[in-house]
Amino acid sequence: MKASTPRRRLLWPILASLTVTCALASPAAGSSDRTTPRLSTAQRAAATQLAADQHLSAQEAQRRVLRQDRLTDVATALRTSLASRFGGAWIDQEHGGRLTVAVTRPAAAASVRQQAARAQAPDTTTVVVRRSWQQLNRMSDTLARRIAAANKSAPHGLQSAVVVQDNKLRLDLPRGKALTGAQRSVVRWAQHTFGDALTVSSYAHASKPFYCGGQYSCDPPLRSGLAIYGSNVRCTSAFMAYDSYGYYMMTAGHCAEDSSYWQVPTYSYGYQGVGSVADYTFGYYGDSAVVRIDDSDWWQPRGWVYPSTRITGWGYDYVGQYVCKQGSTTGYTCGQITETDATVSYPDRTLAGMTWSTACDAAGDSGSGVYDGSTAHGILSGGPDSGCGMIHEPVSRALSDRGVTLLAG
The missing domain is CATH 3.30.300 (GMP Synthetase; Chain A, domain 3)
Incomplete structure (x- = not known):
């Protein structure tokens, strides 16, 4: 089985945004580049949200979403090659969705131009920072x-x-x-x-984790994503992972704290046992958990966000990037990353190293997979207690802390 790796190896408020479900129009056209694949369902959702947020045409929003991967690959490569000369990077939606790279020395701009040229992103710009x-x-x-x-x-x-x-x-x-x-x-x-x-x-607005206590108290349930039920808790499954001991579902750590054994609904409206929590963290160092699958033949392990999104790898978060989540309460929603390396105050908990975006979510969405196209970015943790906004645990840290490898499809 092929292990997933970060795209070209390398890191890592709140606006009221429209809730976008997976019931979208037929696939939109891609960019003028004939080698560019058509937009996936999640990418179409992201483009719809981007168009609404930035008052863009559908075509322009699709173009920006399609080239996000190239831009973040450039930023990730520069993070390593520039080392102490790298001051950060972001996608500037106010200026055509271009990549902006901060450098600590003017001479480093030449490396940025070279990387951008190879990625066919000639509008990439640099700023010098302290x-x-x-x-x-x-x-x-x-x-x-x-x-x-x-x-x-x-x-x-x-x-x-x-x-x-x-x-x-x-x-x-x-x-x-x-x-x-x-x-x-x-x-x-x-x-x-x-x-x-x-x-x-x-x-x-105060922040809070978004698991659903009482299982059935969330309305409406089961729009999208795979709901998992524990002892008086409903959350959502994010990505599949594995190690030498077996296969796992990833979800939020605060969900695992309230339940040890999980079930999923079946087509006959009954429930089937999935497995037990193997490991979790909910606190300063993150919010992630892995549930060991009892019967891998039943699951047919693959690199998908249940049930339809193919995941081929993972990447780091950049401000300005549009990401989506697929939750069992609110379905597909997408939004713009607004903050990285954030310290978040929950009731009785403080979490560091988290990411904020403008996507809408609700109770029961905790544990959802956060992704861009086929690239995993994080595990939904929570949001504000009023209005839209999403907090996610970066998947890079979740994989490392749980000691598992993302299952790529």
């Missing part, structure tokens, strides 16, 4: 640890994210809520330590 992506991540990790400690005794949590477009960190305070003494100390420490590398802002 701080490398490595520095931003170290700063973010240091801040996240202090936030996590301060949030433990607080009714309303601090949050943060790397704002790659500004080459800064952003520290978010709960709007209209009083901070504890420990939280005020973190804010003062961050302002003193990071200086002009930090922006202090606020957020309006």
Whole structure:
């Protein structure tokens, strides 16, 4: 069985957006490049959302979605080749969906141009910044640890994210809520330590995990994706994975925390046992779980997001990129990645290294596979307690932490 690898190896708010289901029009035409494949169902959903968000024609939105993989491949390759000269990258939807690459030295722009030319992305641009992506991540990790400690005794949590477009960190305070003494100390420490590398802002809506307690309390259930039922819990299955011991379904760690054995609905409206939780994390280091499949003959293991999306590999997240999820409550929804390396405050939990996007989701969607075309990006964890927005665990970390390999179809 062929192991999945990241595309060309390498890393890794909230806008009210339209909910797009899988009941879409017939396949749209691709770009003028004859070798470009036609859009998949998920890509059509992403293009529909992109067109609505950016007020674009359907043709232009499809063109941008089709070339996302090429642009993110360039960014991922540059992350390694530029090393400390790499300041981050994002897809700039305000300027034609072009790739923008931040570099810490002007001379590095030549490498960016060469990579972009090979990927047929001549509109790629560069900006010179002070701080490398490595520095931003170290700063973010240091801040996240202090936030996590301060949030433990607080009714309303601090949050943060790397704002790659500004080459800064952003520290978010709960709007209209009083901070504890420990939280005020973190804010003062961050302002003193990071200086002009930090922006202090606020957020309006608290974040929460989106598993469905009570199994049947989510409305409407089973629109899309594979629902999995545990002890008084309903979530969604993300991707398939494997190791030397067998095959697994991936889902959210907070779902596994509330249930150890899982079932799936059958065509006869009964339920069939799937298996038990083999490993999970729900906390500072992420939100992922693997459920070992009892009967691999029943599942017929393959690299798919159940039931129809073929997954061939995994990739890292970039701001401006459009991703979709297939959940058992809200079906297909898509949105733009707005933040990476985010620290998120849940009730009684703080998670670091997460990704925010504008996709809509709801209770029961937790554990959904988040992907772009045939590329896996993450496992849905939660969202705000009001309006649209999606938080996902990057699949790169989930695979590494769970010690499994993504099953590529």
